[in-house]
Structures are given as structure tokens and as C-alpha cells.
Amino acid sequence: MSEASVRRLITLSAVVALSALGGCVSVPHPFRHDATGGAAQAPTARLAIPLSTASGTDMAGAGQWQHAMVDAMLAQSVPATGQAAHPGDWWLKMTTEFHDGAVTPVYAVITPKGEERGHLDGAPVPAARWQATDGQAAVHSAQEAAPGVADLLTGIRAAQMQKDPNSLKNRPAHVYFAGVHDAPGDGDRALARAFIAAFPDAHDDIRHGASGADYTVRCTVVLNNAVMTTSTTPQEHITLTWQVLDAQGHEAGSATQIHDIAAHSLDHQWGDVAVAAADEAAGAVRQIITRYSGRANAPLPADGTLPAQQAAALQPPVAAGKHPAAPAATPPVMAARPVAAPVRAVPPQPAPMPAAVATPAVAPSTAPAPAVPSGVEQHPVVAAVPPVAPAPRPPVAAPVAAPAVVAPSGTESAGVHAPVQAPSVPAVSAPAVQPPRRTTFPGVTLPPSRAGVTDRQRGADVQVSPSLGR
Structure with a gap:
């Protein structure tokens, strides 16, 4: 069966919307009746x-x-x-x-x-x-x-x-970038340079001409001065639309970035704002091409049965089988991140909670005298340590009985020994410092990279693989 005959049963169109409020990636329909x-x-x-x-x-x-x-x-x-x-x-x-x-x-x-x-x-x-x-x-x-x-x-x-x-499962997609149009200031050049730098990877490359390209990407910028806002600072409404066309000129999808910015803040140089916007757009364009082409779809095994997880999901009602991967993906996230963050955040505020024992490990030797529960960092904890010491878990000696309470964190055992040499001040400063954030539009936070994307089916006249037919 030829490739051409296979392309006549299914048509697919994915429209990806990228906004400052974030979003989600919906599961694409692999076939279209049009x-x-x-x-x-x-x-x-x-x-x-x-x-x-x-x-x-x-x-x-x-x-x-x-x-x-x-x-x-x-x-x-x-x-x-x-x-x-x-x-x-x-x-x-x-x-x-x-x-x-x-x-x-x-x-x-x-x-x-x-x-x-x-x-x-x-x-x-x-x-x-x-x-x-x-x-x-x-x-x-x-x-x-x-x-x-x-x-x-x-x-x-x-x-x-x-x-x-020759399919996109076995080679990169050739993408022609047709440039940016109507951006204020140096936006046309800055956005184009940033996109060309951010987009290429192992699955997609940039072509400098439309000939031989699998897809064409172009960006249009619209700036609207009429913005209804409660802010005392004048605002402008800017919309960046990144349109993706297939080799036949049909729209494969589009990514839209919508932001309210301080008026005239982009009238001259875009700088890092162009880099941030182009990076977000590059991720969205990759998703459009991947979903539109079907290059990430898993091949059906030779025995003609779906993978075990999909086949098993079909036996319960459709609601359970429709999204089998989501429940399986959440437990690791819940197990890994919530544990690490709270444990490191506890030392700065060790109230009467048992988890605060990580800080008292240093405190007992420095200020054991006052037992008045007025202090929050050392004194109340020192006063609380003696009662806890007689009735801790048996595997640990009396002076070290306190760390047994921190056992649920698992990885914090090493952190308990560290404060003995250095007080908990370094531990307090580390959580307080937040990782540097990417430059964003003035007054607006861009959605996280490769997220904030929504798929919806397009209209007629789109004919793309995957497909089956005569």
C-alpha cells in the first residue's frame, strides 16, 4: 500500500494557543471526518x-x-x-x-x-x-x-x-521561517533572530527557502493601544501569532501569545523580551509539527495488538481508559518534590513541630539554659528536646534521639549532620533564594516553557497524514 493511498482516510489539524495565563495540551484527534x-x-x-x-x-x-x-x-x-x-x-x-x-x-x-x-x-x-x-x-x-x-x-x-x-519518523522536519511582521521597534529582527536560534533541534531544522520545506512558520504582531485596565500606568495589548503551514499551504496550527504591557515599552529595543517570546513560540511550533505529522505516534506491533497499558485501559469504562497515563504520572511527582521542599523550609521556622529537630541539633549546645517558650529559633526547641529525648525511637542514642523524628524525609539525614559544623543560617538562606527567572514581557509572566498550549480541531480543507485509504 503506497504512502499516497494511506493519506486519504485521516486528516488532522491542531491549533495551539499559548497565553500568559497558561493552559494545557489536549489529546489530539488522530483522524478527522470532514x-x-x-x-x-x-x-x-x-x-x-x-x-x-x-x-x-x-x-x-x-x-x-x-x-x-x-x-x-x-x-x-x-x-x-x-x-x-x-x-x-x-x-x-x-x-x-x-x-x-x-x-x-x-x-x-x-x-x-x-x-x-x-x-x-x-x-x-x-x-x-x-x-x-x-x-x-x-x-x-x-x-x-x-x-x-x-x-x-x-x-x-x-x-x-x-x-x-523519508517520513518525519526517520529525518528532521525542514522548516522555512518566513519572518516576523509588524512588530514595534526592532521586534521584527529581534524576534526572527531569537526564533532561528531557539527552534532547531534533533527533530527540526531551519531552511532559508521555501523550496523543499515540510512546513513554513511566520509570525504576525498586532499592537492595540485601547486596553481596559485598572492600572494607573498606561497599557498596551500585544498579540504575537505564530502560524504553521504544511507543504501544501494548509494551516497545521498556530501559537498565539497575548500580553498586556506598559505602553511604549517595546517601541525601541526588545532585548531579552524577544528571546523569551521566541523560546516559548519555538516550543509551541515543535508541538504543532509533532502532532500534525504523527511522528511521535507509537507504531502498532506486528501482532496487531495495542501496547499492554492501552489494551488494559480499554477494559474498564471509557472514562478510565481515556487517560491512562495521567494517574500513573502523578505519584512520582507527588513523592519527589513535596518532600524535598518542605524539609528544607522547616529549619528556618522550627516551631513545636517535630520536623524542627534539624535546627535544634545545633541549638542544644549553644543555649540550653532558657526554657521560656518565648524564642522561636532555639530556646523553645531546647526546652522541648529533653521531653522528647526519653521517649524517642530506640535505634538512636539519647543525644541523637531528635533526628529520628526527621526520618520520614529520608534524604535529610545528611542535612542533620551538616548543621553541627555550620548553624542553620546557611540552610535558611538557601531556600530563601529563588532561582533566577527568565526575562519576560514588562509586567507580564510568560507561561512556562513547552507548556501553556491548547489544541483544538481546525476547519475544512486540511489533509494530512496519518491516514489510511485506498
């Missing part, structure tokens, strides 16, 4: 979904299942049609398996040559419920399975890209 775009192609690309001939499903039930699956695939932006497969069509075969009084729907993607390329099992359904005349079981099964079928098609396309030495 009546206008489809009409421009002959013959029309489609994924045929014929009636199921599975045993235990009558004609009425088969029709309900077919219609439900077509609707579910259209919701996944796959141009599906409820009809028998024609020569050259990719099609979806739907069958059932019976085990222990339950029906398991089975979905298989069939190539134009009649070979099965991918398959997945739906969630088991009680036989009585499956055969009910209301057809709700089939509708629910179709809605659950549709994201997995879309993943199969995406994986099939990715596997084809992997075998193609």
Missing part, C-alpha cells in the same frame, strides 16, 4: 463498517451495533461509513465470542487485501443484556471500543511511517 475535505478527494476515503454476522446477534441487533459504531468512530474523527467493504477499502470487522454466559465483542481492522492488521476485545457483557432489544449494550460497547480502534489506525499509520525513510 465533508468538505472529503468531497475534494476522489474517491472518498472511508473506513467501511459492514453489518456483523456474529452468532447470537440478530439483524436488528447487528444494525444497531453497526450504526452505533459508525457514530462512535465519527466522534473519534474517523470517516466511517456503515456499508459493506468495497475493493480497496479498509474495514472494521465486528464479531463476538461467548464465555461463561458473557459476550465479548471483538473488533478487527482489515486491510484492502483482506488481512487482519489490528484487533482488540471489548468489555464482556452478560449474554442476556447483549441480546436485549433496546440495543443499549451494543451502543455502550461501540462507544467504549471506538478510541481503541482509532488508536489501532494511528498505530498502523505510524508503523508505515517507520518503514518510510
Whole structure:
């Protein structure tokens, strides 16, 4: 099957918005159903979904299942049609398996040559419920399975890209930068220089001409003086739009930076502001190209099954299987960062909390006399140490009993020994010093790098891989 024939089933458009308030990256639709775009192609690309001939499903039930699956695939932006497969069509075969009084729907993607390329099992359904005349079981099964079928098609396309030495899976994307227009001051030159310096990496390079480029990037700046604000300082509203076009001139996406700035603050030199803005834009443009081309999609294995984590996620309801990666990614973040920050922040303010023992390790020898709980740094802690010492954890001797309370931090054991030589003053100053921040627009904080991006589907007339077709 040629690359050209593969590009006719799926079209994708990603629009990425980058704003000062931040945002999120939505999961991109790997396929698009577009009546206008489809009409421009002959013959029309489609994924045929014929009636199921599975045993235990009558004609009425088969029709309900077919219609439900077509609707579910259209919701996944796959141009599906409820009809028998024609020569050259990719099609979806739907069958059932019976085990222990339950029906398991089975979905298989069939190539134009009649070979099965991918398959997945739906969630088991009680036989009585499956055969009910209301057809709700089939509708629910179709809605659950549709994201997995879309993943199969995406994986099939990715596997084809992997075998193609000219695809973006095997070479960098060639990007022509058409420059910046209408920026005040030296913004046109400063932004262009900064973007050309920030953008190239192992996956994307800059071309100085449109010939042979996979994508074209251009930036337009709009400055609006009419800003409604409660600030006593005059403000201006500036918008930077970084548009990405594919080789055919179709919009692959756009990144927009919107900021309120002090009036006339950029009328002359942009300086580091251009560097900060271009760095943010470079990250957004990379994401647009990655999502639009599908170069980061995982190839479907030769056995035609989704990776274990995806296949397992399809068995629970769709809500659980739709975002399997997010819950798995959060525990490491929760375990690593909250522990390190609080532990180092405690020494400066060791109240009656046990965690404050890191500071008292030095304090007992210097000021053990006053027991009045008026001080916050040493005296109250010294007064609290004697009561704690008789009843600490047994593994530690009496003088060192206090550090046992700090054990939950794990890594702070070394920090407890350090204060013996140097008081907790260095420890207090370290947390107080915040890392240097990047230069931003005057009065505005740019969103963090490679974040603050939102994808949304574009309109018609966009035809891009990944795709499957005749």
C-alpha cells in the first residue's frame, strides 16, 4: 500500500494557543471526518463498517451495533461509513465470542487485501443484556471500543511511517521561517533572530527557502493601544501569532501569545523580551509539527495488538481508559518534590513541630539554659528536646534521639549532620533564594516553557497524514 493511498482516510489539524495565563495540551484527534475535505478527494476515503454476522446477534441487533459504531468512530474523527467493504477499502470487522454466559465483542481492522492488521476485545457483557432489544449494550460497547480502534489506525499509520525513510519518523522536519511582521521597534529582527536560534533541534531544522520545506512558520504582531485596565500606568495589548503551514499551504496550527504591557515599552529595543517570546513560540511550533505529522505516534506491533497499558485501559469504562497515563504520572511527582521542599523550609521556622529537630541539633549546645517558650529559633526547641529525648525511637542514642523524628524525609539525614559544623543560617538562606527567572514581557509572566498550549480541531480543507485509504 503506497504512502499516497494511506493519506486519504485521516486528516488532522491542531491549533495551539499559548497565553500568559497558561493552559494545557489536549489529546489530539488522530483522524478527522470532514465533508468538505472529503468531497475534494476522489474517491472518498472511508473506513467501511459492514453489518456483523456474529452468532447470537440478530439483524436488528447487528444494525444497531453497526450504526452505533459508525457514530462512535465519527466522534473519534474517523470517516466511517456503515456499508459493506468495497475493493480497496479498509474495514472494521465486528464479531463476538461467548464465555461463561458473557459476550465479548471483538473488533478487527482489515486491510484492502483482506488481512487482519489490528484487533482488540471489548468489555464482556452478560449474554442476556447483549441480546436485549433496546440495543443499549451494543451502543455502550461501540462507544467504549471506538478510541481503541482509532488508536489501532494511528498505530498502523505510524508503523508505515517507520518503514518510510523519508517520513518525519526517520529525518528532521525542514522548516522555512518566513519572518516576523509588524512588530514595534526592532521586534521584527529581534524576534526572527531569537526564533532561528531557539527552534532547531534533533527533530527540526531551519531552511532559508521555501523550496523543499515540510512546513513554513511566520509570525504576525498586532499592537492595540485601547486596553481596559485598572492600572494607573498606561497599557498596551500585544498579540504575537505564530502560524504553521504544511507543504501544501494548509494551516497545521498556530501559537498565539497575548500580553498586556506598559505602553511604549517595546517601541525601541526588545532585548531579552524577544528571546523569551521566541523560546516559548519555538516550543509551541515543535508541538504543532509533532502532532500534525504523527511522528511521535507509537507504531502498532506486528501482532496487531495495542501496547499492554492501552489494551488494559480499554477494559474498564471509557472514562478510565481515556487517560491512562495521567494517574500513573502523578505519584512520582507527588513523592519527589513535596518532600524535598518542605524539609528544607522547616529549619528556618522550627516551631513545636517535630520536623524542627534539624535546627535544634545545633541549638542544644549553644543555649540550653532558657526554657521560656518565648524564642522561636532555639530556646523553645531546647526546652522541648529533653521531653522528647526519653521517649524517642530506640535505634538512636539519647543525644541523637531528635533526628529520628526527621526520618520520614529520608534524604535529610545528611542535612542533620551538616548543621553541627555550620548553624542553620546557611540552610535558611538557601531556600530563601529563588532561582533566577527568565526575562519576560514588562509586567507580564510568560507561561512556562513547552507548556501553556491548547489544541483544538481546525476547519475544512486540511489533509494530512496519518491516514489510511485506498
